[in-house]
Amino acid sequence: MFSEVVVVGQIARDLVIEVPETPEAGSSAPVRHRQELLGGKGANQAVALSQLGTSVALVGVVGRDRTGDSLLTQARADRIGTSHVVRRPGVETALLVDVVDERGRRRYLEHTPDETLLTEADVLAASAPISAAGSVIVQLQQPAPVALLAARLAHTAGTRVVLDGAPQDDALTPDLLALADVVRADGHEAELLTGQPVPDVAAAARAAAGLRQRGPSLVVLEVGAEGNLFAGPEGTWFVPHVETDVVDPTGAGDALVAALTAALTRRHPLETAAGLAVAAAAATTEHAGGRPHLSRPVLDRLQPRHLQTVHA
Template identity: 80%
Template structure:
């Protein structure tokens, strides 16, 4: 049985030897939201890799397509050895779950050619393609955008994708419109420290950050992507998906370490009070 969402991204260990990395964090958040999820990533054939896979399975994350790379040490956060990156062969081996999933999240810290292959396999099968970030190879950006259904970028990645700074809401509206003309139907951009802009076929909304006691902002973006994808996979309207995404980001920022810890009471408590309609 295949999963609703496949996450292609980094698996790493933090200082406490806990499961981490963008891909693993997104997969864990999806699982906490009740979405069946499989992780496509790389760990070493070492005790750290064994421990991380056990933690993933305990979190109800499918690990059948996690690659165990001989001779590679399982990565630590902030350290990305070449052996811990996905290859095209790894992606081909996971073509069945990618094609059967409702959505594929592609973390663009992976090699651009590998990300492009994963996006092509998903797009061909009718699987929703969610791109997180900006590719490391600018030459492949047009091809990736053409295959994407959803693009989410923080302010740095948004500038890299568009070639223009995104200092405020008006600039984000222009950047989102430009990106949507290149392929994705939905673009989500971080607007400085103010909030996030959601621009899609149903309309454009700016959602301010939820006021909460921020302990650690790391991982908030991963939770946002995961919650947005979970809602879209279950065909919720964009306004509902945006509200859930922002609440998940806020909930994650209340805990140290960047690991999601999403519960229904917290998500209800942190629902944004308003979504501001923006006329593009």
């Protein structure tokens, strides 16, 4: 049985450490709380999709080690399809370390061996679920040729292609954009995609309009610390960040992409999808670590009060 959404991206052991004060490099601090989670951008998005009631499968890589065993057990407990997660022998599963203090300051460390990135052969092996899905999220932190192959397989099959981030190889950016239905980028990634900074809503609207001319029908760009701009065929809206008690911003973008994709896959209007996406991002900042904790009451509580129409 195939899934509504397939996520092509990173899987990692996410070690979240909460301390009273963030330590300086090379020093230590008393540990208030420590937890090990299924993490990485791909897994975070898959967890969010599952919590939103969307059937989801994950295409990624873990090592043939105890950590990989544990992460796959967690993924299956989260109702995530893992049939096309590759077990790479002789490879250490990726590790993310997120150190967060009580003021919301953080240090982020990452150990991602090259062997934990997807290859074109890995993606080809997952061509059946990718082609059968309603939507495929392709994370552009993976090697650009791999991302391009995943996008091409999905596009050819009529599957919605959601690109997350900016590709590692600028030369393949035009090809990726031409295959995309949706592109979401944070401020830094938006500058990489367009060659121009996106400091405000007006600049984001111009950047989104330019990107839409290159392929995607919907472009979502982060606008500094202010919010997100959603530009699609139904119109262009700016949605400010929801005011909440931010503990850790890790995973907010992953939750946004997942919630947006879930809503679009269920054919909700863009305004509805945008509100749900922003609420999911806000919810994920309320606790340490990138793993989402999404539910209908939480999303209802954090729904943005208004969407500002932007005349691009």
